[in-house]
Every structure is written in structure tokens, then in C-alpha cells.
Amino acid sequence: MSSDDGFQSDPDAADHDDGSGDDPAPPLLPSPRARAQAQAQALLSPPPGQVLSLLHLSFNQDFGCFAVGTDNGFRIYNCDPFREIFRRDFDSGGGIAVVEMLFRCNILALVGSGSNAMYPVNKVMIWDDHQSRCIGELSFRSEVKSVKLRRDRIVVILLQKIYVYNFADLKLLHQIETIANPRGLCVVSQSSGQMVLVCPGLQKGQVRVEHYASKRTKFIMAHDSRITAFALSQDGRLLATASSKGTLVRVFNTIDGSLLQEVRRGAGRAEIYSLAFSSTAQCLAVSSDEGTVRVFSLKADFGTLNNDRLHNTSESHVSSSSMISSLSFMKGVLLWSFSSEWSVAQFRLHEGLQYVVAFGDWKNTVLILGMDGSFYRCQFDPMTGGEMTLLEYYNFLKPEGTL
Known part of the structure; x- marks a missing residue:
């Protein structure tokens, strides 16, 4: 499906999988931290009347920021100093199940939640926050479990398949079959020109390591x-x-x-x-x-x-x-x-x-x-x-x- 800025999903990427108490106190700490610890414990209970549901949490690639997906939008926070950078709340209903940042730039990857979703669960929406809109999308035949971004690649994880795209033109570069992966487990290195991708293999307990620079695949039990x-x-x-x-x-x-x-x-x-x-x-x-x-x-x-x-x-x-x-x-x-x-x-x-x-x-x-x-x-x-x-x-x- 084409976007306003010319991004397109690759039709070959359509996947054929069915995709089918008490609050314990934090540890008491010696002075001078005891007071800070007690204050934190006092804040652990959810605020009265708070109904916002949290659907997703993830750090960006350098752990300097983190993204939050909620039942009506998403938020981005800075870690040091801690502060909210921005939020996008969708009045018409916009549950976001996946928010993947690309370091600190304005491009995000979004996936909708199963209920009250602004975007379908089987699409990755490329969001440009400078324009406050989606500028492209990738469509699949089953639910997207997670997304990983590099400056040069987009990695989309489905239940039993992983797709690797070129970021510049969304060209499909690689497909990987995995064992059932309901958590969407996948990690990608961030070193320029040295992409390493790790995902589940085809056996229980097996790990697959893709070295793209050397075009080598390593399986580890x-x-x-x-x-x-x-x-x-x-x-x-x-x-x-x-x-x-x-x-x-x-x-x-x-x-x-x-x-x-x-x-x-x-x-x-x-x-x-x-x-x-x-x-x-x-x-x-x-x-x-x-x-x-x-x-x-x-x-x-x-x-x-x-x-x-x-x-x-x-x-x-x-x-x-x-x-x-x-x-x-x-x-x-x-x-x-x-x-x-x-x-x-x-x-x-x-x-x-x-x-x-x-x-x-x-x-x-x-x-x-x-x-x-x-x-x-x-x-x-x-x-x-x-x-x-x-x-x-x-x-x-x-x-x-x-x-």
C-alpha cells in the first residue's frame, strides 16, 4: 500500500502464518538514601482515578530515551534528566502495542493493539513526528509481534517469520523462518556496517545468529x-x-x-x-x-x-x-x-x-x-x-x- 511520501510495503512480504496483592517495599537503604526510598514506596500505588492502560515499554538503541504505548496513543521520555519529551493521544481511539524509536530522531515504528486500535495489528506504520502523521506502512497477513530499527534497516517480527527491509526504500532484503515466537524475540546490533541479528531458530532452545557483513549464519543450542x-x-x-x-x-x-x-x-x-x-x-x-x-x-x-x-x-x-x-x-x-x-x-x-x-x-x-x-x-x-x-x-x- 502506497503512502503519501512514496513508501511502499513489499507484496512479497505477506506472511502465510496463521499467527495464531500486596506491594512489597523496596529495600531499606542506609542514610542518606532512606528518605528517597521511603518516598518512592509511598508513590508505588497507582494514582486515584488512573485508568490509562500501558501496552508497551522499550528503550531506544542507546538507552537514553524510552517509548510507551498506551490504549490511546504513545509517549516518549528522556532518561537523563528524566522528563517527558512528547506524547500523542488519539481522540478517536488509538491503542499502540509497539513503539520502536530510532535513536532520538523523529521517525518511529508503530503497531496497533488488538482492541481500540487506530492502526491494524498486522501493519507497521512509519510515523514522522515532525509531520505528526504516518508516512508509510508495511502490511502482513498476520499479527506483528515486534519491530526493531537500525539507521539502515527495519526488522519486523511475526509469529514464525522475520522480515528485514532496507530503510531507505523499504525493499525486502531477507526472510527468516523461526519456531513459534509469540514474544517477538529478536535483537539487532547497532554498529554501522556490522549488522548482527539474533532470533530464535527452528528448534526449542536454539538461537540463530545472522552476520550480514560476512554473510554467515550461526546456530547455537x-x-x-x-x-x-x-x-x-x-x-x-x-x-x-x-x-x-x-x-x-x-x-x-x-x-x-x-x-x-x-x-x-x-x-x-x-x-x-x-x-x-x-x-x-x-x-x-x-x-x-x-x-x-x-x-x-x-x-x-x-x-x-x-x-x-x-x-x-x-x-x-x-x-x-x-x-x-x-x-x-x-x-x-x-x-x-x-x-x-x-x-x-x-x-x-x-x-x-x-x-x-x-x-x-x-x-x-x-x-x-x-x-x-x-x-x-x-x-x-x-x-x-x-x-x-x-x-x-x-x-x-x-x-x-x-x-
Whole structure:
């Protein structure tokens, strides 16, 4: 379908899939942060009369902003300093299930929600906020689960298929078949000219890595149960994965598929919602439905890789092609069961609520977005670990005029 500015969806892209309590208090912190923590706890309850429904939360590519999809529009927020940049509310009804930013520019990708939707669930709308309108669209035969943007590419994720388009002319460049992917899992590197795309493979627990610069495809048997979360380092060289068991998070080298490290979230099952590398890939943040955000210190220097073999003491068997170690000093060490001596840090939140995590611009800080409209900025000590310190808290869904 043509747009006013000449963008067109590729007719070959039509997909044939059917697509078918109590609020626990955050941790008490030593002075001088105790007061800030108490204030945050007092604000955790939704404001009286608040009826706005939150449908989507996501950071932009450099974690400097985040996008919010609601049942009547979308909003964009800046992280540092925290402030609302703009919002678009559609009076005629405009539920937005996906809002994907392109760094800080005026172009967004939007997908409508299932009910009260201004746009169909099977279309990606290219929105130009300078013009406050859609300038193009991509149409499919089934529901769009998620969208990922680079400056040169648009990646659209459906239930069992992924399409990669050239951003300049919306030309279809690549199609990928996946196992059923209801969460729309997919991550894309942001380095110019070095695009790496990671998505589920065709088997449960399998990860597919596409290296577009070298035209290579790598398959990694990451887990023996379904994948629930991915994260890529900024350069696309490191991949973190989590499965439905939620006990372990694995870190792989995307180039050769080798398993570099494991970190243990806990002994019991949990649903891991979000993973994020720090900008230097020295830390990894993990959020889950247990109500705790954890930061793990990645001890290895992943810039130097060798072929030392690790002993397999993990939750499940990993294929021999994925069992290559990283550094010689890590030989024989696979299970990193973190505690305070490993500089693990935690921040406790609502159990069962979905949170998205990222590392902030401030040194040793973590940003946390909650589906209850919460924004947290926390700081951790990479040497001593322990409970993170709350620096800032906001409820970005509060009605205007309330504190």
C-alpha cells in the first residue's frame, strides 16, 4: 500500500502464518538514601482515578530515551534528566502495542493493539513526528509481534517469520523462518556496517545468529527449553540468553557460537523478562518475575578469546560446538554462582510485575521501567555489591498536576 511520501510495503512480504496483592517495599537503604526510598514506596500505588492502560515499554538503541504505548496513543521520555519529551493521544481511539524509536530522531515504528486500535495489528506504520502523521506502512497477513530499527534497516517480527527491509526504500532484503515466537524475540546490533541479528531458530532452545557483513549464519543450542530473553552487546559480539527455566543466563560469542560464561539468577524457576549489557560489556542486568533486578559482574575480558574447553556443569547439555571457553584463567569454571564476593547487586521490586532494564549514563547505574508506570534509577557498587541505592523514582503515568 502506497503512502503519501512514496513508501511502499513489499507484496512479497505477506506472511502465510496463521499467527495464531500486596506491594512489597523496596529495600531499606542506609542514610542518606532512606528518605528517597521511603518516598518512592509511598508513590508505588497507582494514582486515584488512573485508568490509562500501558501496552508497551522499550528503550531506544542507546538507552537514553524510552517509548510507551498506551490504549490511546504513545509517549516518549528522556532518561537523563528524566522528563517527558512528547506524547500523542488519539481522540478517536488509538491503542499502540509497539513503539520502536530510532535513536532520538523523529521517525518511529508503530503497531496497533488488538482492541481500540487506530492502526491494524498486522501493519507497521512509519510515523514522522515532525509531520505528526504516518508516512508509510508495511502490511502482513498476520499479527506483528515486534519491530526493531537500525539507521539502515527495519526488522519486523511475526509469529514464525522475520522480515528485514532496507530503510531507505523499504525493499525486502531477507526472510527468516523461526519456531513459534509469540514474544517477538529478536535483537539487532547497532554498529554501522556490522549488522548482527539474533532470533530464535527452528528448534526449542536454539538461537540463530545472522552476520550480514560476512554473510554467515550461526546456530547455537543455547538451552534445552524455550528462549525467553535475548541481549546483544553494543558491537554485536556478545549474546546473553535466558530460557523458560530462568535459573541460568548464558553469554556466548556470536562469531563462533562459543559459550563464554554462565551466571546463575537463582535455584528456583522464574520468568526472565529482560537482559542488558553495560556499554563496556563488563556487567549484565537481569529482571524477572521474582521481583528482583540483578546485576552480574562479567569477570572475563571478552576482547581476547581462545579455545580452552569448559567443563559442563550447567542446567542442561550444550552441544560440543558451543563449549569453547574464553580465557585461560577461566578454564574449568563454567558455573558462576554469584554472591556478594562476586560483586552481585540487587534491587527489589514488585513480584510478578514485568520490568525492562538497561544501564544508565551515570557510572554504575541501572535504569528500570515497570509496567505499572515506574521509572527507577539505581546505583550499585561493583566492588562490594549488595543492595543497590535508589537515586530517582518517577511514576510516568500519573495524571498531570500531581506530584
